[in-house]
Amino acid sequence: MGKLVQVATNTVSSPTASVTLTGIDSDDVYMVTIVGASPSSGSDEIRIRVTKDVAGTPTPQTTANYDWADKFLRASAAFINDYNTNQTSTRGTGNIDNALNGGNGIFYLYNFNNSSEYSFITIESVTYGFSEGRGYQGGTVYTVAEAHNGVYFFPSTGNIDSGTFTLYKVV
Amino acid sequence: MADDLKYGYKGAEPTQSFGNNTGVFDPNDINNLIANNQWTTFGQLELIETKDITVMTANIDFTDIKENIYNVHFITANDVTSNTTGRHMVKQFSTDGGSTFVSSGYQYAQQYGTGAGSFGETKSTSASFLGYWTASISPLSNQTAQAYSYFYNLGDSTKYSFTTFQSSAWYSTGPNYQMIFGSAVYPSANVVNAIRLKSDSTSSFTGQFSLYGIRYS
Numbered sequence: 001m002g003k004l005v006q007v008a009t010n011t012v013s014s015p016t017a018s019v020t021l022t023g024i025d026s027d028d029v030y031m032v033t034i035v036g037a038s039p040s041s042g043s044d045e046i047r048i049r050v051t052k053d054v055a056g057t058p059t060p061q062t063t064a065n066y067d068w069a070d071k072f073l074r075a076s077a078a079f080i081n082d083y084n085t086n087q088t089s090t091r092g093t094g095n096i097d098n099a100l101n102g103g104n105g106i107f108y109l110y111n112f113n114n115s116s117e118y119s120f121i122t123i124e125s126v127t128y129g130f131s132e133g134r135g136y137q138g139g140t141v142y143t144v145a146e147a148h149n150g151v152y153f154f155p156s157t158g159n160i161d162s163g164t165f166t167l168y169k170v171v
Numbered sequence: 172m173a174d175d176l177k178y179g180y181k182g183a184e185p186t187q188s189f190g191n192n193t194g195v196f197d198p199n200d201i202n203n204l205i206a207n208n209q210w211t212t213f214g215q216l217e218l219i220e221t222k223d224i225t226v227m228t229a230n231i232d233f234t235d236i237k238e239n240i241y242n243v244h245f246i247t248a249n250d251v252t253s254n255t256t257g258r259h260m261v262k263q264f265s266t267d268g269g270s271t272f273v274s275s276g277y278q279y280a281q282q283y284g285t286g287a288g289s290f291g292e293t294k295s296t297s298a299s300f301l302g303y304w305t306a307s308i309s310p311l312s313n314q315t316a317q318a319y320s321y322f323y324n325l326g327d328s329t330k331y332s333f334t335t336f337q338s339s340a341w342y343s344t345g346p347n348y349q350m351i352f353g354s355a356v357y358p359s360a361n362v363v364n365a366i367r368l369k370s371d372s373t374s375s376f377t378g379q380f381s382l383y384g385i386r387y388s
Contacts, residue, residue, distance in 0.1 A: 004215040004374035006387045032388040035242040035323050036330050073280035073354055079292045101358075104323035104333045106243075126323070126333040126354035132296060135335060135354025164242060166388045170216065 004031065004168040009151070015159035017076045020051060021167040022058045022150030029170040030109040032151060034125070036102035037093070037163030039155035043129060046103050047156055048092040048140070050112065050119050050148040060152035061142065066090040070123060070138030077132070087088055090121070090140040092153065095129030102163060104138075107151075108170075115147040172321040189387070206239075215386040216245065227254045227375035232369040233270035233382045238364050240325030241384030246366070248305070248338075251316040251378035257343045259372035260316060261300035262366060264325075264332060264357050269365035273357065274299045281336075281353020287345055293353075303371060305350035306340035315378075316340035318351075325363040332357045353372070 007030070024030055037046050049060040053157040066087040072080040072094065082091070093103035105125025110119040122139045142148070153165060177184040178194025185193040187209040196204070204210035219237055234246060249261060263272040277295070279302030284290040291301060305316035317339035324330040335354045342349035357363065368380060 004385065006215055009387060024276070033243050035388060036327060071282055071352075073292070073294070074283060075278035075294050075356075076278045076296045079280065079282065079294075101331045101356075102324060104335075106321050106335065124321070124335045124337075124352075124354075126335050126356065128278075128331050128333075128356050128358055133280060133333075133354060133356035133358070135280055137282070137352050137354070141220060164388065168385075 003171050005171055007167045007169050009166040011153040011164045012160050012162050015161050017043040017159055018152055019160060019165045020058055020150060020152045021165055022051060023167060024109065024112045024149050026169065027113050027127065029116065031168045031170055032107040032109065033166045034093070034103060035164045036095070036104065038098065038161045040158040040161050041155065042098055043095045044157055045091055046093040046153055047089045048121065049089050049152040050091065050142045051150040051152050052146060053149050057066050058150050061144070062088050062143065064088050065143045066140060067143060068138065068140035070136045073135035073137065075133040076111055082136070091099070091136065092123065093125040094127045094134035094136055096127045097129045101128040110146040113114050116145050118121045118145060119148045120142050173341070193375065217384050217386050218297060219384055221379065221381040221384045223379050224377050225361070227377055229369060229375045229384050231376065231380055232269050232365060234365040236325065236364060236366060236382060237384055238362060239275045241386060242324065242326070243385040243388040244322040244325060245383040245385060246320045247381045248316065248318040248368070249379045251305060251308065251376055252310065253308045253370070253374050253376055254310050255370070255374035257307040259303040259371040260305045260376060261302065261371045262304055262320065262333055262334065262368055262370055263300050263365040265365035265367065266361045266363060272367045275355055276359065277301050277355055279353060279355035281351055283349060283351045285342060285345065286348035300371065301355035302336065302353050303351060304336055305338040306342040306351060307344065308340055308342035314341045314343060314346065329360055330361045
């Protein structure tokens with residue numbers, strides 16, 4: 001089993017519109033943990049964009065090039081094949097009811113540093129929303145062959161009120 | 172190193188912390204800083220405990236999970252065997268250090284698939300355990316299960332505790348291969364300070380079980 005090296009971390013203690021983790025500068029696999037992420041709006045999800053260095057600034061990429069395929073696991077209803085193509089962001093977690101619960105997950109990042117390949121993410125997240133446990137397991141891709149230096153997390157509306165977001169390199 | 176020359180400095184010594192160690196260190200300094208969680212060491216998937224269970228055991232309990240240190244835990248299960256036919260391994264939480272384990276109120280949602288082409292979903296909002304961690308296995312040749320699970324927020328008294336998991340096993344029905352992945356929640360804002368691995372019904376298991384913490388998460 002390899003080792004994890006922390007690259008960046010951000011603990012949200014006051015409402016913020018987004019969290020950016022950067023520092024991807026090698027061809028290693030990277031991993032992100034999210035623990036206790038709570039949006040300000042009662043039923044939001046946490047969404048993801050990749051970031052690119054633009055004149056020294058990590059810039060979330062918003063072009064309609066995100067595809068995903070996830071199994072949406074629900075404790076009290078039939079599961080859903082959740083998928084889409086050519087979106088401007090991708091889904092990281094299911095809905096999160098309130099600050100008591102939080103969104104949590106493990107995300108592995110592949111090919112981010114490779115300017116000639118698409119960037120891929122595997123998703124394994126769990127939340128409590130709309131009075132049920134909810135999970136997302138699957139993956140997503142940003143179909144632009146360019147180097148990306150990090151990831152950008154944001155709620156579908158409003159702010160992120162709390163949570164710890166950490167980027168590791170798997171070595 | 173003598174106290175009057177701590178870390179190579181005379182007088183005021185630099186503050187030490189993860190990612191910011193300054194000075195000259197002898198082995199005792201390093202050991203002390205590691206003990207105080209002030210020494211920069213990479214390899215932040217940290218082994219807390221391994222249980223190599225070679226005698227059939229009904230309850231495999233991790234009671235020193237260091238939930239005050241780690242926000243994310245990780246458990247692996249390898250080469251798990253059962254002494255009873257058709258038993259799944261499941262997980263439960265304790266909030267009293269392992270004296271008792273919560274046996275109601277869990278929610279889970281999980282997907283399974285078999286090598287014979289059978290796929291389906293399993294779910295509950297009132298379960299006695301955190302989902303079926305592995306396929307059902309029997310005391311037959313080659314019927315073993317392998318699995319991992321992440322845990323979130325166990326030490327946070329203000330949030331629910333969550334887990335995600337995946338497993339790969341030789342399934343007792345068929346028999347054939349079965350995979351499982353899923354997620355579960357203990358919807359109660361409590362500190363979870365012990366984890367039990369057990370059967371969904373009466374059985375005992377052998378196997379290697381390792382608990383890790385992901386530091387600084």
